[in-house]
Amino acid sequence: MxxxxxxxxxxxxxxxxxxxxxxxxxxxxxxxxxxxxxxxxxxxxxxxxxxxxxxxxxxxxxxxxxxxxxxxxxxxxxxxxxxxxxxxxxxxxxxxxxxxxxxxxxxxxxxxxxxxxxxxxxxxxxxxxxxxxxxxxxxxxxxxxxxxxxxxxxxxxxxxxxxxxxxxxxxxxxxxxxxxxxxxxxxxxxxxxxxxxxxxxxxxxxxxxxxxxxxxxxxxxxxxxAGFVKTIWAPIQDLLKRLGPMAVAILLLVAGFRMPGYIASAMAVPLFKHQGFTNTDIATVTKVFGFWIALGGTFMAGWLIPRIGMMPSLLVGTVAGSASHLALALLAAHGGDGGKAFWTFTLAVGVEGFAYAFASIVLITYMSTLASVEHAASQFGLLTSLCAFPGSILAGFSGFVIEHTGFVWFFIWTSLIGIPVAMLAVFVWYRVGISDEAPIQARGGH
The missing domain is CATH 1.20.1250.20 (MFS general substrate transporter like domains)
Structure with missing residues (x-):
């Protein structure tokens, strides 16, 4: 159905x-x-x-x-x-x-x-x-x-x-x-x-x-x-029951949404060092400049979600977040000029940081709509762990991948991971969607 x-x-x-x-x-x-x-x-x-x-x-x-x-x-x-x-x-x-x-x-x-x-x-x-x-x-x-x-x-x-x-x-x-x-x-x-x-x-x-x-x-x-075991199991049972037949697809979407970002971020600083940028350059661009860029992405998400809706924002977020890794691939291909290409460095970090912040707010809002009031902390905590775990595990192998592919293709491949995730977002949007008020329902029943 x-x-x-x-x-x-x-x-x-x-x-x-x-x-x-x-x-x-x-x-x-x-x-x-x-x-x-x-x-x-x-x-x-x-x-x-x-x-x-x-x-x-x-x-x-x-x-x-x-x-x-x-x-x-x-x-x-x-x-x-x-x-x-x-x-x-x-x-x-x-x-x-x-x-x-x-x-x-x-x-x-x-x-x-x-x-x-x-x-x-x-x-x-x-x-x-x-x-x-x-x-x-x-x-x-x-x-x-x-x-x-x-x-x-x-x-x-x-x-x-x-x-x-x-x-x-x-x-x-x-x-x-x-x-x-x-x-x-x-x-x-x-x-x-x-x-x-x-x-x-x-x-x-x-x-x-x-x-x-x-x-x-x-x-x-x-x-x-309730008892100890029931207290732990009740939030999981409630979440799966409310998501219904689409539980697997929705949870896979949550798990894969930030996977490209977790994998790419593990090798971002090694790329900057490999390009010859100093610790001062990296701190200035990623921490100071990056802070304001991230605020911009956060403001954009807060402004856009109410205007186009949750699921369209989710699709934009996963596409933008994954595609932004192409900016790091461009920096890797550019070579950094031994640390002299400061503005190319700044542009790459700005694009990736803005998209990451935007996607993060979109995902936080989406996961918040999935959590019930009764089990809010439990279910949101479970979803955030699910979001972080796969990407964190795969990030541990990122160095081995770069040894075989190089930085350019590594960041290209991490951006391409976003394609199946975007397709999954379209599928969930078509089959379910999450409205402003109503719970997930099956057509023709309750």
């Missing part, structure tokens, strides 16, 4: 005025900022501190596994949907209560890392960094749950697109603070002071939580708590 869904015209939401008119947007911006900080501070930024402290490179490489919590956060996500946080849950609600708990946990772990000395007591740093990864992943889960459940049932997916875009903007600013900001502070006040400043910046999230409106779902009576 062919599955279809009633189509509705997407509600047009003023992107900029929503920041003032909708009381959910400003808190989403602040919460996104707090959510964007822990990941880099768990490993990437911290690796610079470990290097300064004389920690062996082999050890630093192994510590990258501290970010595994972000890959497996779906395991404990169901408990955040099912159970209230102790003490403050009744006062703030389930979502906001867990937000405060997660943010305070991140602050404590950052202070713990600041009080350590990785050069002489590495296990102290490892312990607090692992806990920071768990706390940061939990913060991501709870924020996603709040963002999805804050959109009331009568509202359109356009509202969700705008809310997701502003959350992503805050995340990118927080990411910049935890990256370039922490490095800047470390040169001036030392690593301990930098991490203490990062802990203090997390107060932005506390303030945002207190001003955030409470989702309607938090006001509903809680269902009886």
């Amino acid at each position: 062919q599955t279809t869904i009633a189509s509705t015209e997407a509600e047009r939401i003023p992107f900029w005025s929503a920041l003032v008119r909708d009381r959910r947007i400003a808190p989403a911006l602040g919460l996104g900022f707090s959510s964007g900080m822990p990941f880099l501070l768990t490993y990437s930024t911290q690796s610079a501190w470990l290097t300064d402290a004389g920690v062996p490179l082999a050890t630093i490489g192994l510590l990258s596994e501290l970010t595994l919590a972000y890959k497996f956060k779906f395991v404990w996500a169901p408990f955040l949907d099912q159970y209230d946080p102790p003490l403050i849950g009744q006062a703030l609600g389930r979502r906001r209560g867990w937000l405060v708990v997660a943010i305070l946990a991140v602050m404590v772990m950052l202070v713990g890392i600041a009080l350590g000395d990785p050069g002489h007591w590495i296990w102290w740093t490892v312990g607090f960094s692992f806990a920071l990864g768990v706390a940061g992943a939990t913060l991501d889960l709870v924020l996603d749950g709040w963002r999805i459940t804050s959109v009331r049932p009568p509202e359109k997916q356009a509202v969700l697109a705008v809310l997701s875009s502003w959350t992503e903007i805050g995340w990118r600013v927080g990411n910049l603070a935890a990256g370039a900001g922490a490095l800047y502070l470390a040169d001036r006040i030392g690593w301990k002071g930098a991490y203490l400043c990062m802990a203090a910046l997390m107060l932005v999230g506390i303030v945002a939580t207190l001003f955030a409106p409470e989702p309607i779902s938090d006001m509903e009576p809680h269902k009886p708590h």
Whole structure:
């Protein structure tokens, strides 16, 4: 039986005025900022501190596994949907209560890392960094749950697109603070002071939580708590049941949507180094210039989705995201002139970064429409892990591929991966689609 869904015209939401008119947007911006900080501070930024402290490179490489919590956060996500946080849950609600708990946990772990000395007591740093990864992943889960459940049932997916875009903007600013900001502070006040400043910046999230409106779902009576296994299985069962016969196709689309991007990004910096660009060139273009380009892609997605709808935006996102790798192939073919082709480098990074940011917002909004209110954190966490896992695994083989094909054909092939994904998006669009309000339904039945 062919599955279809009633189509509705997407509600047009003023992107900029929503920041003032909708009381959910400003808190989403602040919460996104707090959510964007822990990941880099768990490993990437911290690796610079470990290097300064004389920690062996082999050890630093192994510590990258501290970010595994972000890959497996779906395991404990169901408990955040099912159970209230102790003490403050009744006062703030389930979502906001867990937000405060997660943010305070991140602050404590950052202070713990600041009080350590990785050069002489590495296990102290490892312990607090692992806990920071768990706390940061939990913060991501709870924020996603709040963002999805804050959109009331009568509202359109356009509202969700705008809310997701502003959350992503805050995340990118927080990411910049935890990256370039922490490095800047470390040169001036030392690593301990930098991490203490990062802990203090997390107060932005506390303030945002207190001003955030409470989702309607938090006001509903809680269902009886299920057993351990049922708590974990219930969100998966609910998702598969709601997606129905199209579950496999939709989940494959989610898994493949960002696969080309994950594979290509693993070899982007090696390409830049191979072309002769300096660390300063790479930092300037990818971090500073790239930050503003990514904001542009985020704004574009927030503006476009309400105007053309979810599934057309999804198709545009997968085509643009994959095709943008041809810019990196062009840079590889150009040769970089020994690091002198700065503007060619900038153009390639700009095209790829803009498309990546646009595609990310489109996918976030789409996955948000797939998650139910009752299992928002669980199902969104599961979908994000599904999105990242295949590409992350294949990215591990990217270096071996380049040894046989070279950089040019590697990036051409990663762009071509987008063709079957785009065809799958067209298939899902034709067979199902996701409207603004209605659930997936079968034609001629319920």
